[in-house]
Amino acid sequence: MTEAAISIAVLVQSDDFDPTEQEAALLSAGAGVGAIVAFTGYVRGHSGGSTVERMELEHYPGMTENAIRGIVEQAAQRWALGAVSVIHRVGTLRVSERIVYVGVASAHRGDGFAACEFIMDYLKTRAPFWKKEYTEGGERWVEARQSDSEAASRW
Amino acid sequence: MTEAAISIAVLVQSDDFDPTEQEAALLSAGAGVGAIVAFTGYVRGHSGGSTVERMELEHYPGMTENAIRGIVEQAAQRWALGAVSVIHRVGTLRVSERIVYVGVASAHRGDGFAACEFIMDYLKTRAPFWKKEYTEGGERWVEARQSDSEAASRW
Amino acid sequence: MMRILFFADFREQLDTRQLELELDESCTVSTLIARLIRQGGENWRRVLESDNLVIAVNQTICDAGKNLVDGDEIAFYPPVTGG
Amino acid sequence: MMRILFFADFREQLDTRQLELELDESCTVSTLIARLIRQGGENWRRVLESDNLVIAVNQTICDAGKNLVDGDEIAFYPPVTGG
Secondary structure, eight states: OOGGGOEEEEEEESSOOOHHHHHHHHHTTOTTOOEEEEEEEEOOSEETTEEEEEEEEEEOTTHHHHHHHHHHHHHHHHSOOSEEEEEEEOEEEETTOEEEEEEEEESSHHHHHHHHHHHHHHHHHHSOEEEEEEETTEEEEOOOOHHHHHHHHTO | OOGGGOEEEEEEESSOOOHHHHHHHHHTTOTTOOEEEEEEEEOOSEETTEEEEEEEEEEOTTHHHHHHHHHHHHHHHHSOOSEEEEEEEOEEEETTOEEEEEEEEESSHHHHHHHHHHHHHHHHHHSOEEEEEEETTEEEEOOOOHHHHHHHHTO | OEEEEEOHHHHHHHTOSEEEEOOOTTOBHHHHHHHHHHHHOHHHHHHHTOTTOEEEETTEEEOTTOBOOTTOEEEEEOOOOOO | OEEEEEOHHHHHHHTOSEEEEOOOTTOBHHHHHHHHHHHHOHHHHHHHTOTTOEEEETTEEEOTTOBOOTTOEEEEEOOOOOO
16 A cells, blocks of 8 residues: 555546445555545535525545645655545535545544545545535525635645 | 434444435434534555455444444533434445445534544444454454554544 | 636626627736726626636736736636635 | 463463453452462463563453452463554
């Protein structure tokens, strides 16, 4: 599991995906994998007091994939990783549907936890996606959160 | 997703399990779940220069489950969690098989990352499980690692 | 020719997803913005002078001083909110 | 009656998974250990005086000064290595 052997998969798609299949793909990085840390983000049913009915996710095709790959490559320079898979959905998403998946396979768990959280924090502030919420009260573009900038600036 | 509503599942079993099914169960904590952080530990194929053929995992029935539940309850006091599921396998496990799963559902990802890593670090040093490795060169009980004590003492 | 892209809230406010313009001589992103505001009016000023404006040239984030050359792809968008 | 359990490496070294003993009067874990070594010999001394010995009474970790009462379950095991 040298740095040269790291396998990176980045997908932006409207379809849902199966975390167990993602995990199987990550494991194929080899018998040196001792840990997979996986983050999955979901559409929450409430936002600022309103009940969310659905979301629309927009992205910048090309730049989005490149930005995510760049973030993953930064993570691979900082921690010892075997394989990383990132999937981000776009289009219409309903409450409790998956939005994003970041799976990190590594020999040791410390590398996996740090890299997975780093990738999510950076993705939240640097990958060109935008969310529009549809609530009872109408539609609105989600505003960037200060807490996300702070999370990313820790690293 | 108040603290009172947290749902905790702890299983010690010889059978394998499906992470996607675990995730579905965690999601049933409700529409407030925005994040699931899941750690899965695997049998590594190498240990201290030897090729591992299989492992035997022993535990202390009763105490193990109570210890894990106590660790999860500590986590639930420190972070805002919706549901936690811990599965630890015992018996014979081969290379690349799952050993342990810790899944944490929460509204926000920071709580999930911290709680999942905390639970793993504590489980590693406090839950009564013991691993025996079978390699080409024979069998041996795995020794406790200083790095695991250090990881747990951070919290 | 430059390709200019707008995303999310900005795309909706300007009712414009994409436009193509001939490159002016010695053009920077700033001079492009000034030209778009001159042509588009108050609505365009509000978007392109927003504190929230993010600029990417050829899919790399940069500031308004960036020089543009023929064939560049310039994107204007608000802070990202994915994940 | 006390139930005494051994796990992992200790279980193998002593070839004993579990044994039951009548409680002595005013017994602590220390006096129990001394009695087991007296009965068992050098092999038992090596395990029960090991720096690695973890003691649990009624499934709660404690030290050798812990007082024992009738019905207690005492476990001796090495540092845990799960996860």
